[in-house]
Amino acid sequence: MLTDEFGREVSGIRISLTDRCNFDCVYCHNEGLGDTRGPMAPQDEEMSADDVVRILEVVAEFGVDSVKFTGGEPMLREDLEEIIARTPDTMEVSLTTNGTFLPDRAEGLVEAGLERVNVSQDALDPSAFAEVTKSGAYDRVIEGVEAALEAGLDPVKLNMVVFEHTAGYVPEMVDHVADNDGLQLQLIEYMPELTGHPEWNIDIQRVHDWLAEQATAIEHREMHDRKRYWIGGGPSDDSSGMVEIVDPVENPTFCANCHRVRVTHEGYLKGCLNRNDDLRSMGEMTKAEIREAYREVVANRVPYYGEYLVQGENGEWEFNETYLEV
Numbered sequence: 001m002l003t004d005e006f007g008r009e010v011s012g013i014r015i016s017l018t019d020r021c022n023f024d025c026v027y028c029h030n031e032g033l034g035d036t037r038g039p040m041a042p043q044d045e046e047m048s049a050d051d052v053v054r055i056l057e058v059v060a061e062f063g064v065d066s067v068k069f070t071g072g073e074p075m076l077r078e079d080l081e082e083i084i085a086r087t088p089d090t091m092e093v094s095l096t097t098n099g100t101f102l103p104d105r106a107e108g109l110v111e112a113g114l115e116r117v118n119v120s121q122d123a124l125d126p127s128a129f130a131e132v133t134k135s136g137a138y139d140r141v142i143e144g145v146e147a148a149l150e151a152g153l154d155p156v157k158l159n160m161v162v163f164e165h166t167a168g169y170v171p172e173m174v175d176h177v178a179d180n181d182g183l184q185l186q187l188i189e190y191m192p193e194l195t196g197h198p199e200w201n202i203d204i205q206r207v208h209d210w211l212a213e214q215a216t217a218i219e220h221r222e223m224h225d226r227k228r229y230w231i232g233g234g235p236s237d238d239s240s241g242m243v244e245i246v247d248p249v250e251n252p253t254f255c256a257n258c259h260r261v262r263v264t265h266e267g268y269l270k271g272c273l274n275r276n277d278d279l280r281s282m283g284e285m286t287k288a289e290i291r292e293a294y295r296e297v298v299a300n301r302v303p304y305y306g307e308y309l310v311q312g313e314n315g316e317w318e319f320n321e322t323y324l325e326v
């Protein structure tokens with residue numbers, strides 16, 4: 001496994017398969033590309049299944065043992081099942097999706113080799129859901145979550161971005177996962193950097209404090225040093241609910257435990273979700289060239305949050321020049 005200059009081993013890869021989406025969520029960061037979602041028609045610049053598999057085969061040689069497929073909406077790719085089936089056997093395969101296509105395809109994805117799924121669900125009520133996603137597909141998403149559970153995906157994590165529009169729904173989402181076997185909840189801190197709406201931010205520490213009061217057990221996950229709160233039981237009790245908080249913003253501990261590189265839908269390898277200054281285009285590359293690009297990108301990885309950034313007078317984050325000169 002390769003290790004970067006900050007001692008972070010790279011054990012995972014996160015691949016965006018498309019920037020197209022059938023939703024228009026008001027907060028969407030589109031995996032670091034900002035609000036640039038394309039039309040529904042396939043885009044020429046999307047990597048082919050062969051491109052994706054070539055990259056996976058190379059990083060597997062370096063001991064990368066997990067892949068997360070995301071987007072845009074990755075299930076708009078008709079060849080998703082093929083890509084998963086061709087993923088090296090040494091890799092754990094997971095998917096993050098808005099869930100609308102799961103009712104028809106969850107079973108096929110499991111047959112292809114999918115092990116876990118995260119489904120974005122920001123509210124338990126159709127009108128609140130529509131307000132955030134600009135979509136009327138609430139019932140489809142609920143069906144998708146059921147289809148994923150029936151197909152044997154375990155766990156099925158519900159992703160909820162916590163920001164001004166959704167913060168009030170956190171308690172009922174927590175009850176929902178505690179009451180339903182197989183479901184877990186991921187509360188994701190809203191990342192304002194790429195969306196242009198800093199005013200929607202809320203203090204995620206309040207959610208941590210509230211959960212700590214409810215929890216019967218609290219654990220730390222190695223990845224990103226994330227906290228996990230167990231509600232109504234504990235880690236060994238099947239009837240309890242697990243709530244994980246993903247809180248990257250201004251969190252040097254999160255970045256210090258970041259073990260994944262990323263690939264954009266056009267095939268650019270990059271070391272950090274929030275950075276686009278280290279892109280390496282791998283679409284046309286041979287395996288030997290991909291190996292070289294991978295080594296370079298890992299060698300140049302830098303934590304994003306922490307002393308490497310400073311907040312300017314206008315509230316924007318900028319590189320800490322003092323640090324760069326050292």
Ligand SMILES: Nc1nc2c(ncn2[C@@H]2O[C@H](COP(=O)(O)OP(=O)(O)OP(=O)(O)O)[C@@H](O)[C@H]2O)c(=O)[nH]1
Nearest residue numbers: 068070094096118159186188246248258260273274
């Ligand atoms: N800044 C930052 N945010 C991340 C990172 N990983 C995940 N996130 C945030 O968390 C969201 C949800 O991630 P998911 O795709 O559901 O997957 P995950 O939680 O990272 O991975 P698993 O829990 O292992 O399934 C992402 O879209 C980001 O908003 C990361 O490395 N850096």
Ligand SMILES: C[S@@+](CC[C@H](N)C(=O)[O-])C[C@H]1O[C@@H](n2cnc3c(N)ncnc32)[C@H](O)[C@@H]1O
Nearest residue numbers: 027028029071072073096097098120159190191
């Ligand atoms: C970009 S989406 C791609 C996969 C799929 N379309 C979905 O929505 O699950 C991946 C995850 O990013 C989260 N996300 C998007 N914009 C965000 C933001 N500004 N802050 C925090 N999380 C965000 C979404 O909630 C979703 O769980």
Ligand code: SF4
Nearest residue numbers: 021023025028072098
């Ligand atoms: S469903 Fe996912 S990719 Fe689509 S707009 Fe919402 S967060 Fe972004």
Ligand code: SF4
Nearest residue numbers: 255258272273303304
């Ligand atoms: S370095 Fe930090 S911000 Fe960048 S991908 Fe890793 S955890 Fe996310």
